[in-house]
Amino acid sequence: MRTDFEASYYTRLDEGKVRCELCPHFCVIAEGKIGICGVRRNQAGRLMLPYYGMISSIAMDPIEKKPLYHFFPGSVIMSVGFVGCPFRCPFCQNYSISIEFASLVSSLSFFEPQELVDRAIALGSMGIAYTYSEPLIHAEFITEAARLARKRGLKNVLVTNGYINPAPAEDILEHMDAANIDLKSFNADFYSSFIRGKIEPVKAFILQAAKKIHVEVTTLLIPGKNDSDEEIRDIAKWVAAIRDDIPLHLTAYYPRYHYTQPPTPPSRVLAAVDIAKKYLRHVYPGNI
Template sequence: MKEARWYERLDEEEIRCNLCPHSCLITAGQTGICQARENQEGRLVSKTYGQVSAVAVDPIEKKPLFHFYPGSEILSLGTVGCNLRCQFCQNYHIAHNQEAETRRLEPEEIVTLVKKHNSIGAAYTYSEPLIWYEYILDTAQLIHQTGLKNVLVTNGLINPEPLAGLLSYIDGLNIDLKAFSEEFYRDICQGYLEPVKESIRLANQEALVEVTTLLIPGLNDSREEIEELTAWLADINPDIPLHFTRYFPKYKLQAEQTSMETLLQAKEIAEEKLNFVYLGNVREPEYSNTYCYECGQLLIKRSWSQPEIYLQDDICPECGAEINILLAD
């Protein structure tokens, strides 16, 4: 175990963790909400440092990241634990199961694996990576030194100062914006909306950011909420790609699955203000394609195989519009 960053000792028994907005007060022998940070005799330690629950080489599109080196592969790894309690959790078997099997991998071993698989870098994903802060920081620094890339797939629930300390080494992020209401975050996820919004703002200043929202019927899919979400995101940067993904019943939430009609309506609303809107968890591959926002030219065709890329650099070959995308050399 490694001593954690971002905490303060209040007395001999109690510690306050300052990593995320929960600001957990942790007594001796106890953990915070994330179950990954524990008070051991007045020191906050990272219980999961180096403990990897899953590791795989994935297409970058699975993150999903559509504008970050499309067609490349990245080494993906995760641990156990999470600082949210989403009733619809897609990875509950590792996010909320402290008995999940893990294996020890030091940061140097991750660098070796990245190089062995000829991937563009490492993606910290599966469970919530931000509660793995110390391990990601150490690993990301080593990856960065080699000239390779670091990606975060995260819920964005972190305080600004710790996030700023990590962003120096992060090249791309997909941030999960669960909904655009505090009530949803409080009642369905046991979290907070405003800190996630701040994370998106900060990350957009330092790296390529994409945002994902899982649309759940009757909970976060109203026209008014989607209009508010997309207007807010467009005010930061209309070039931020937004992924609306289809909900299927899972874990504790058993709502009906999202209809295609709802997804298409959300896409239509979002495209009034955003330049790149995608649909996920659907059969139709055309909703994963990238089109020029100015002339409609097909720029990247995505299917179950390697994407077909029809642009060079970041310029539309048809009209010359600048596209917010990073391409391999």
């Protein structure tokens, strides 16, 4: 792991503490401790990035797997995973790299940003997708990799939960071409009590991104939690108010991690798609 790479987006406080200002958690981190995301550490009163350039997975994926259906359809893209996440979703599909990744540390591979770009070119990829776990908590790395990738004619794609503050978001979006952003619910209580976050920063990021790059939105439908007709209508109407041609992906949940509720019936996903199509031009079912 890196021990010499200092983070951006933080303020030093008294008693050796630091306040991370990358995401809306605004973690105040004591000496030797890490933030909620698990990858930003206070080291002697400086916020450091011990997982800078540490990659958990690299794979060539269809762009539709992100899912992005209206951005270079039919192409394949090199997808890069990291570790850590600012959320604690009890249904997380990738919890082994996003939350409980301590046992994987020794198997992570280090890449400099330029090495990642070189790998994408060698694989014949049309670009780099920053995905699998939450990429935004690695803002410094992905911004540099994306800047170098664009110089080589590659596209940059985010697959993200959108939990980031506006200033660092602007720095990242400057180098991005597309994003699929999770809108996990349209209920503030769902975000605060179920995944330990806030909905408003996510909505703000979707609005911010939609002004600059191609955006598609995904909602994982969890029975009894966020799949009511009313909530589907609220999501679709809100996205349509930005632009009615933004694609919305409504996907089925399957039991994973700490959540054992039965999976979303395909019929429920298809019914939700029908509701959303009353407001949006492009709505797709997923995971069925």
